[in-house]
Amino acid sequence: MKEERQRNKAPTPPAGGGGESAHLADKQPALLRELVSHLREHRAQLREEWARRIQGAHLLTDMSQEEIFSEATAVYDNYVEVLATGNVEALQAYARDLSERIIPRGIETHEVLGIVLLLRDVLARSLFKKYQGDFALFDQVLDAYEPAANRIANTVAVSFVRERERIIRQQQEAIRELSTPVLPVRERLLILPISGVIDSQRARQLTEKLLHGIRDHRARVVVVDVTGVPTIDATVANHLVQTVEASRLMGASVIITGLSSASAQTLVTLGVDLGKMHAVGDLQRGIEEAEEMLGPDPPPPEPPDA
Amino acid sequence: MPVPILKQRDYLIASVQAALSDSDLTELRDNLSSQVGRYRSRGVIIDVTVLDVIDSFATRTLRSVAHMLKLRGAQTVIVGIQPDVAFAMVQLGLTLEGVGTELDLEEGLAHLGRLTKRRVKDGP
Numbered sequence: 001m002k003e004e005r006q007r008n009k010a011p012t013p014p015a016g017g018g019g020e021s022a023h024l025a026d027k028q029p030a031l032l033r034e035l036v037s038h039l040r041e042h043r044a045q046l047r048e049e050w051a052r053r054i055q056g057a058h059l060l061t062d063m064s065q066e067e068i069f070s071e072a073t074a075v076y077d078n079y080v081e082v083l084a085t086g087n088v089e090a091l092q093a094y095a096r097d098l099s100e101r102i103i104p105r106g107i108e109t110h111e112v113l114g115i116v117l118l119l120r121d122v123l124a125r126s127l128f129k130k131y132q133g134d135f136a137l138f139d140q141v142l143d144a145y146e147p148a149a150n151r152i153a154n155t156v157a158v159s160f161v162r163e164r165e166r167i168i169r170q171q172q173e174a175i176r177e178l179s180t181p182v183l184p185v186r187e188r189l190l191i192l193p194i195s196g197v198i199d200s201q202r203a204r205q206l207t208e209k210l211l212h213g214i215r216d217h218r219a220r221v222v223v224v225d226v227t228g229v230p231t232i233d234a235t236v237a238n239h240l241v242q243t244v245e246a247s248r249l250m251g252a253s254v255i256i257t258g259l260s261s262a263s264a265q266t267l268v269t270l271g272v273d274l275g276k277m278h279a280v281g282d283l284q285r286g287i288e289e290a291e292e293m294l295g296p297d298p299p300p301p302e303p304p305d306a
Numbered sequence: 307m308p309v310p311i312l313k314q315r316d317y318l319i320a321s322v323q324a325a326l327s328d329s330d331l332t333e334l335r336d337n338l339s340s341q342v343g344r345y346r347s348r349g350v351i352i353d354v355t356v357l358d359v360i361d362s363f364a365t366r367t368l369r370s371v372a373h374m375l376k377l378r379g380a381q382t383v384i385v386g387i388q389p390d391v392a393f394a395m396v397q398l399g400l401t402l403e404g405v406g407t408e409l410d411l412e413e414g415l416a417h418l419g420r421l422t423k424r425r426v427k428d429g430p
Binding site: 208212 | 393417
């Protein structure tokens with residue numbers, strides 16, 4: 001990419017002098033080196049300027065000033081390192097690590113991208129100050145600086161987003177794992193409390209778990225409690241119907257409890273066939289119903305109230 | 307491989323031993339129908355514990371067996387459908403409507419016990 005830019009620029013005669021355009025490609029690394037040493041030299045001052053601009057822009061408001069400063073130092077050094085070597089791997093690793101630390105604290109994508117772009121601006125300004133006397137040279141310096149700086153911004157943003165997506169995936173899995181317990185309450189009675197959003201994959205998992213639970217516990221009645229399911233649409237309802245039918249094939253009756261009035265209304269409006277479902281109001285009523293179906297297992301001696 | 311049919315008091319127990327071909331299924335249907343008449347059975351249990359696939363033909367045949375035997379005076383219970391089989395069946399829309407299903411042989415016998423006791427009570 002650098003070379004391409006060079007070729008495009010070649011016809012315009014640089015102000016520096018006649019022979020210079022031919023050696024431009026060779027000069028690039030030298031310029032970059034000069035740039036890096038300039039940035040290293042003014043490290044303290046530029047870093048401070050950057051931290052000040054971050055605060056001025058009200059970014060990273062969830063982090064303390066010291067934290068911002070120490071992260072800024074690390075980013076700055078990594079940044080200069082990438083400019084010097086052209087190798088983004090170390091920066092990538094650092095960005096991943098940084099994301100891992102700051103994502104749980106609610107740092108947003110625009111903030112991360114914002115601070116990296118701010119650093120780019122701060123450095124560009126400092127370069128301008130240094131080379132303002134010689135515009136042609138400044139132009140060349142920018143030619144060397146911009147592609148590298150853009151690549152850095154890109155790398156950091158991509159690392160951050162990737163880390164975020166990884167965390168989201170991980171959490172989805174965790175939710176899936178956590179929220180499908182099959183609980184034996186008494187002999188032959190299982191309870192399946194469902195909470196959270198049900199998608200096809202999860203519904204399948206739930207059903208399979210329930211069916212194995214029926215076999216393992218020799219259950220005859222299952223109470224499926226959907227109090228914790230925020231919305232029940234046609235898809236979810238069909239999954240429930242399938243669960244009921246599959247359980248019946250294994251000799252168990254299913255009682256659905258905890259359908260909210262909104263869900264009930266949706267289901268009726270959608271015209272979902274709930275004829276096969278045995279639904280009662282809440283979990284307590286569901287368990288009472290199940291006890292009735294199972295009969296008194298250990299006959300409870302009921303002392304008359306005095 | 308034909309399905310052995312055991313007689314146990316008032317009931318017949320057809321215990322499937324291996325995967326069933328279509329002809330095995332129709333043979334089972336015919337055998338059960340004739341033996342219910344011969345032994346004057348009141349209930350029939352078909353144990354499908356070993357099956358890991360129950361397709362649409364099998365489902366239809368089992369259902370027609372149940373309805374046929376009812377006309378011959380016997381209740382039918384299918385027992386031992388495995389979790390994965392049950393799940394696959396409902397996904398294909400095969401639900402054995404109108405046929406009793408129970409977890410295993412023991413539950414099936416209890417189920418028939420309840421049904422026939424009621425019939426004795428209802429009878430003369």
